[in-house]
Structure formats: structure tokens, C-alpha cells
Amino acid sequence: MLQIGALTLQTPxxxxxxxxxxxLAFRILCREQGGVGLASTDLLNSHALLRGARRSLELAQTNEFDQPCGMQLYGNWTDPLPEAAIWAVDHGAKLIDINMGCPVDKVAKKHxxxxLLCHVCDTVQLAKRIVDAVAKHTNxxxxxxxxxxxxxxxxxFVAPDLARQLEDVGIAAVTVHGRYTCQMFSGHADWNRIGEVVAAVKNIPIxxxxxxxxxxHAVQIMRQTGCKGVMVGRGSLRTPWLFKRASHLIATGELLPEPTPDQKCQVIDRHIQLLEQYSPGTSAVECMRKRISWYGKNMGHVKPLKEGIRTANTTAEMRQVIADWRARALESSPIQEIPAVPAVPAQSFIS
Ligand SMILES: Cc1cc2nc3c(=O)[nH]c(=O)nc-3n(C[C@H](O)[C@H](O)[C@H](O)COP(=O)(O)O)c2cc1C
Known part of the structure; x- marks a missing residue:
């Protein structure tokens, strides 16, 4: 369990x-696999939310299968973030997260x-206004x-000082991505520096x-840094079942086996079903065409499966490709599980 303010997460x-x-489709998929303590929307623009822009409303969509759901907002000191946070609470958010890390020019140069990392005082004041508005609105x-x-x-390297000041104005937890903005996504996340942020705060979870x-890795990052929770991004695109295996390992010390190739195909099939349900029009097809290469990274030699999904024109065709692949795989049983890549020792992640 992980306590964030008044919210209790069932796993860290x-x-x-x-x-x-x-x-929404992917968040529900990960939750169905098990072990997800919290999932959040992608970053939402405060102005666009408040004026009801269609795309932002789609991104903010949540429902009873997506619980507890965080909503992440971005903006700067001049933007209506407190108002957007109240909007988010009224539309299902159980936690409000403020994005202070997006490195993309479109966001980080202006909005x-x-x-926000470059203007600590202003950022802390902004956080206080959001905290106060949400606390008043939700008691x-x-x-x-x-x-x-x-x-x-x-x-x-402002994260320790910033986190400490954010705690002082009522921020209930801080997630630290162990890279600098200038790195974008290159190099390795520096877990030692995350540990310095842990040491800087008094009570809130990092x-x-x-x-x-x-x-x-989830166990290693907790041990090495003292962080109370672990957030997973790109790893979940390859292995949405990672949350279940990681939370089980954290809770019991037991490592559950990887799903079999057939079970992995069932997960992809379920993802397509959820996209059909929640993604409007052709976007389900476009989405799965992009996503299949992430799944493929964890499935050994599945080039024909990936090609079949990429060239399918409808989700029904995609599901047929998966059904055919599964039938062929079962015929040539016993299915050999591709051995998982051994875990890399945490030390090799440190830059
Ligand atoms: C394609 C992509 C989109 C991202 N979008 C967001 C975002 O909307 N908000 C955010 O806070 N971080 C965003 N991130 C950063 C991730 O949340 C995470 O901090 C980063 O990927 C490092 O974690 P990982 O190594 O587990 O992927 C994004 C990352 C990627 C790869």
C-alpha cells in the first residue's frame, strides 16, 4: 500500500x-493485468480543458474501471491551473498531478x-494555489x-530543494524521473540522485x-533510493503485466513467471477490444499499428504477427491475425517460452 495524502493506493x-x-483503454488494460496502484491521464492543458476542447475531453475520459485515476495538468503561473484542477476533480480525478518535467519544446519553452524547474519560487507559489483550491473544493x-x-x-539539480518546498506548501507526493531535461530520454536514469530527493523531504512519499x-528493478530502485513508490512508463508498453509481477515481488519476495506467448497474444487481443470500446473511429486501428512493435520487443520472433497487425485495415482483421497466430503456435506446441532477459543489476543504470 502507498498513502498519498488521503488517498490509499493498493500497491506502490x-x-x-x-x-x-x-x-483510457491502455490504463484499463494495465489495471486488468493487476498490480496498478494508480494510473493517470496524459498531460492536459488547463485552458483547453476549461474551454471544453474535444481532444482534451477525450484525454480526460475516465470511468469505474479506471480507479483510482489521477489527472495530470500542465501550465505555468499565468494559466488557470487551480480552476482546471477543480474541473478535473469534478470529472473523476482522485488525484491531481502537476507536470514539472515535460522536456518537449512546445511545452517547456513557454507553457x-x-x-517550472527553472523558476522554483514561482513554481512553489503556483503549487500552493492549486493545493489550496483543491483542498477547499474537496475538503x-x-x-x-x-x-x-x-x-x-x-x-x-533543483529537485531536492524543490521537493522540500513543495512539501511545505502541501504537495502530497513527488515523482522524480531521474534524468535532466537536457537529456530528454537519453542516457540512464540516475537513481542515486532520486535518493537525494528522498533524503531532502520530511514526510511525503517520493x-x-x-x-x-x-x-x-522495482525492488532495486526502492532499496537504492528509499522511494516509497515506483512509476513505470515505457516498460509498461512492452509488458503491461509488469505491475502485477513487480507488486507481487515487492510484497512477497516471490517472482511470478512471465506470461506465456499465448497469454501475451491474449493481452494484445484484449487491448484491441478495449481500443474498439474506447477509441473513436479509425484511431483504434492506428493506435494498435503503432503499439504492436512495443509488444513485439518482448515476444521473440514474431515478425509475421507484427506485419499482419500493421497491414490490417480494421480491428476485426487484427484480431483474426492474432487468432491465426495463436492457432499456428498451438499446432507447433510445445510452445517454447523465450527466456526473459536477465535483470540488469541496478548499478549499471547509474550514470
Ligand atoms: C512517449 C512518452 C510520452 C510521455 N508523456 C508524458 C506526459 O504526458 N507526462 C509526464 O509527466 N511524463 C511523460 N513522459 C515521461 C514518462 O512519464 C516517464 O517519466 C519517462 O518515460 C521515464 O520513465 P520510464 O523509463 O519508465 O519510461 C512521457 C514519456 C514518453 C516516452
Missing amino acids: MLLAPMAGHCD GGSL GRVPVTAKVRLGWDPDR IGNGDVTEPE
Whole structure:
């Protein structure tokens, strides 16, 4: 369990917001696999939410199978973030997260994201306004959290000081992606520096993030940094069952086996079903065409399966491709499980 303000998460494993990936269908898929303590929407623009822009409303979609759901907002000091946070609470958010780490120019140059790391005082004041507005609106029921990077670059390693000040104004937890903004997604996440953020705060939980792709990594990052929760981004795109295996390992010390190739095909099939249900029109097909290469990374030699999905024109065709693949695989049984890549020792993640 992980306590974030008044919200109790059933496991310490969190699905990271990933723009273009963590839509409602994918969040429900990960939750159905088990072990997800919290999943959040991708970053939402405060202005667009408040004026009811169609795309933002789609991104903010949640339901009873997506619980508890966080909503992540981005913006800067001039934007209506407190109002957007109240909107989010009224539309199902059980936690509000403020994006302080997005490195993409469109966001970080002007609107927020990593820009907030460069102006600690203003950022803390902004966080206070959001915390106060949400606390008043919900009577303290909904926590406000922040997701940061280490800093803009190694000369500006602000995360420990920022986290401490955010705690002082009522931020209930801070997620730390162990990279600098200037790194984008290159290099390795520096778990030692996440540990320095843990040491800097008094009581709030720090959630460690970056390069957790195996259940063992979740245990290692907790041990090495002292973080109370673990957020997984890209690893979940390959293995949405990672949360179950990681939370089980954390709770019991027992490593559950990887799903079999057939079970992995069933997960892809279920993902397509959920996309049919929740993604409008052709976007389900487009989405799965992009996603299949992530799944493929964990499934050994499945080129024909990937090609079949990429060239299918409808979700029904995609599901038929999977059914045919499964039937062929069963004929040539016994199915040989591709051995999982052994976990890389945590030390080799440190830059
Ligand atoms: C395609 C993509 C989109 C992302 N979008 C967001 C986002 O909307 N909000 C956010 O806070 N972080 C976003 N991130 C960063 C991830 O949440 C996470 O911090 C980062 O990928 C490191 O974790 P990982 O190594 O487990 O992937 C994104 C990352 C990727 C790869």
C-alpha cells in the first residue's frame, strides 16, 4: 500500500503518464493485468480543458474501471491551473498531478513542464494555489502531487530543494524521473540522485521513476533510493503485466513467471477490444499499428504477427491475425517460452 495524502493506493506501482499512449483503454488494460496502484491521464492543458476542447475531453475520459485515476495538468503561473484542477476533480480525478518535467519544446519553452524547474519560487507559489483550491473544493479528500525531473541540467539539480518546498506548501507526493531535461530520454536514469530527493523531504512519499522495465528493478530502485513508490512508463508498453509481477515481488519476495506467448497474444487481443470500446473511429486501428512493435520487443520472433497487425485495415482483421497466430503456435506446441532477459543489476543504470 502507498498513502498519498488521503488517498490509499493498493500497491506502490504507478503507471506513468505518457502522451499518446496512456489513454483510457491502455490504463484499463494495465489495471486488468493487476498490480496498478494508480494510473493517470496524459498531460492536459488547463485552458483547453476549461474551454471544453474535444481532444482534451477525450484525454480526460475516465470511468469505474479506471480507479483510482489521477489527472495530470500542465501550465505555468499565468494559466488557470487551480480552476482546471477543480474541473478535473469534478470529472473523476482522485488525484491531481502537476507536470514539472515535460522536456518537449512546445511545452517547456513557454507553457510549463520542465520550465517550472527553472523558476522554483514561482513554481512553489503556483503549487500552493492549486493545493489550496483543491483542498477547499474537496475538503482535503483529493491530494495534489508533482512530477519533476532532476533539474534542467546537471548544473541545476533543483529537485531536492524543490521537493522540500513543495512539501511545505502541501504537495502530497513527488515523482522524480531521474534524468535532466537536457537529456530528454537519453542516457540512464540516475537513481542515486532520486535518493537525494528522498533524503531532502520530511514526510511525503517520493516515487522513483526511470528505466524500470523488470520486476527486479522495482525492488532495486526502492532499496537504492528509499522511494516509497515506483512509476513505470515505457516498460509498461512492452509488458503491461509488469505491475502485477513487480507488486507481487515487492510484497512477497516471490517472482511470478512471465506470461506465456499465448497469454501475451491474449493481452494484445484484449487491448484491441478495449481500443474498439474506447477509441473513436479509425484511431483504434492506428493506435494498435503503432503499439504492436512495443509488444513485439518482448515476444521473440514474431515478425509475421507484427506485419499482419500493421497491414490490417480494421480491428476485426487484427484480431483474426492474432487468432491465426495463436492457432499456428498451438499446432507447433510445445510452445517454447523465450527466456526473459536477465535483470540488469541496478548499478549499471547509474550514470
Ligand atoms: C512517449 C512518452 C510520452 C510521455 N508523456 C508524458 C506526459 O504526458 N507526462 C509526464 O509527466 N511524463 C511523460 N513522459 C515521461 C514518462 O512519464 C516517464 O517519466 C519517462 O518515460 C521515464 O520513465 P520510464 O523509463 O519508465 O519510461 C512521457 C514519456 C514518453 C516516452
